[in-house]
Amino acid sequence: MKGRRRFLGHMALSAGAMSLARGVMAGPAESAVVRGGRVVSTWDFGVGANQAAWQRLSTGASALDAVEHGARWAESELCNPTVGRCGNPDREGVLTLDASIMDGDGRCGAVAALEDIDHPISVARRVMEDTPHVMLVGKGAQQFAMAQGFRRQRLLTPEAEQAWREWRERAKYEPQINVERNLTPGNKENHDTLGMLAIDRDGRLAGACTTSGMAWKMHGRVGDSPLIGAGLYVDNEVGAATASGVGEEMIRNAASFLVVELMRQGRTPMEACREAIARVVRKRPEASRSLQVCFLAMNRHGEVGAFALHPGFVYAVCDADKQDTLRAADAVYDGAAA
Ligand code: ASP
Numbered sequence: 567m568k569g570r571r572r573f574l575g576h577m578a579l580s581a582g583a584m585s586l587a588r589g590v591m592a593g594p595a596e597s598a599v600v601r602g603g604r605v606v607s608t609w610d611f612g613v614g615a616n617q618a619a620w621q622r623l624s625t626g627a628s629a630l631d632a633v634e635h636g637a638r639w640a641e642s643e644l645c646n647p648t649v650g651r652c653g654n655p656d657r658e659g660v661l662t663l664d665a666s667i668m669d670g671d672g673r674c675g676a677v678a679a680l681e682d683i684d685h686p687i688s689v690a691r692r693v694m695e696d697t698p699h700v701m702l703v704g705k706g707a708q709q710f711a712m713a714q715g716f717r718r719q720r721l722l723t724p725e726a727e728q729a730w731r732e733w734r735e736r737a738k739y740e741p742q743i744n745v746e747r748n749l750t751p752g753n754k755e756n757h758d759t760l761g762m763l764a765i766d767r768d769g770r771l772a773g774a775c776t777t778s779g780m781a782w783k784m785h786g787r788v789g790d791s792p793l794i795g796a797g798l799y800v801d802n803e804v805g806a807a808t809a810s811g812v813g814e815e816m817i818r819n820a821a822s823f824l825v826v827e828l829m830r831q832g833r834t835p836m837e838a839c840r841e842a843i844a845r846v847v848r849k850r851p852e853a854s855r856s857l858q859v860c861f862l863a864m865n866r867h868g869e870v871g872a873f874a875l876h877p878g879f880v881y882a883v884c885d886a887d888k889q890d891t892l893r894a895a896d897a898v899y900d901g902a903a904a
Contacts, residue, residue, distance in 0.1 A: 653778020789813025
């Protein structure tokens, strides 16, 4: 803990000077592979989501179609308590879903605090394509979804309801850092998001972000994931970025936009993610010790980088040659090595 404290102070001052110890970036030598398309996603459940997206990308679909398809896979995954239909509810026992989708031309759509509708990512896409707006929330988002043919259904699973009942016994809001998935008993995984970025064979970028948000959040709380610029940002001129972790920190820093703008200024995806983490720490050094923030980025050449505040962030990369799960570099480790 002492080392971590020392590091977080150090990180605030000189993130740019630190050596890269972990995390993998696709290099220029791989550009031929990238020409066939590539998809990356947050967390280990990103592997299955990538496979679903790759089915589309590899047959010539657009990056936008691919990320929607991949995100739908994650939203349907029956054992994921942090994304989609099996997500954990808020502290009132209500499951609310957030999602956003964006392409590299600046077209985007989002839904927040959506109840009782499966596949928020597809509702977000309809918002983008069939309304003059970018974001719909709560009842309005639900009404729009139903008007678009989505079925209203109770999504809260018996497992999620049981987890909520157990949580209520202590009723303490305590976001967990995913340190090596070392979760304390009785306090299971209580947040994570599928953030997915793709480049298609025509070099077009797109991204999707979908989550049930922080478990046991206040009713009405909206995190970063559906907020364009916070949980997701895509620009064909530069690249794309997405985030996972405690969303309030991403919102404070317009973090995904920040990562893309740092790439615009010449940073590699990894450097941009690392500098954005440094910004998060600088703003709230005390809070940064106990919460997780993770960034994943891809530039317009398909090169990928990631960086997290604390250890434990993994991301999945899929293209014609490989399907890898990689461990992101993190501020704590970097500091110990510095
Ligand atoms: N960013 C999500 C939120 O704040 C949660 C997560 O990705 O861990 O709702």
